[in-house]
């Protein structure tokens with residue numbers, strides 16, 4: 368595998384790593400995607416940065432690559448998902464990165480990244496690996512996200528989503544987000560329109576005793 372330790376590494380190397388050689392330990396390794404119970408959620412530490420870097424870049428490329436110019440994609444991957452950037456993001460005191468791990472394989476099945484700089488909390492990223500889509504894992508991550516928002520004293524959760532990302536929008540609407548505005552997102556040199564979506568953080572549901 369290409370060494371990915373340098374933040375500003377050669378773009379061709381990044382592209383090769385993301386497209387063809389996801390990290391051996393963390394790549395897609397799901398054998399029975401129907402069983403969500405074997406997924407464990409935990410907070411990421413900086414030790415997870417390198418693995419998350421490979422997974423996050425691959426997920427981003429799989430989601431947006433087919434509708435992007437390779438040069439714009441490569442520029443964005445190098446800027447956003449290097450191990451050094453992931454390390455800094457995980458170490459940010461305002462950030463919470465939650466990993467969804469398959470307890471049989473230790474492979475990553477998804478992740479969420481929140482940033483809480485005030486009572487308005489940003490859901491910066493939410494990704495579920497392809498075999499786990501439509502299986503309830505995204506909803507489980509969302510519950511954990513709400514829990515983290517309450518822990519941070521957050522009232523409002525917001526995010527941006529590409530206007531052409533219909534599946535993600537359908538999911539966000541299903542869990543309670545509504546479109547409240549728009550923003551420009553630069554993918555390399557390509558200026559794209561994102562919806563801003565937001566919702567009130569739901570209160571904790573009291574569990575029945577006994």
Ligand SMILES: CC(C)(COP(=O)(O)OP(=O)(O)OC[C@H]1O[C@@H](n2cnc3c(N)ncnc32)[C@H](O)[C@@H]1OP(=O)(O)O)[C@@H](O)C(=O)NCCC(=O)NCCS
Pocket residue numbers: 430492493494495496499500501502503504505506527528529532533534535537538541
């Ligand atoms: C966004 C994401 C986390 C949602 O998880 P998921 O497991 O796909 O979510 P669900 O299947 O529970 O919900 C998606 C909904 O979209 C619907 N859907 C599927 N394909 C669709 C499409 N092309 N257009 C519109 N709706 C679509 C599904 O039917 C489902 O609705 P339903 O439960 O009423 O049937 C996941 O799709 C993902 O990781 N996508 C790639 C990364 C991404 O886009 N992240 C968000 C960046 S802002």
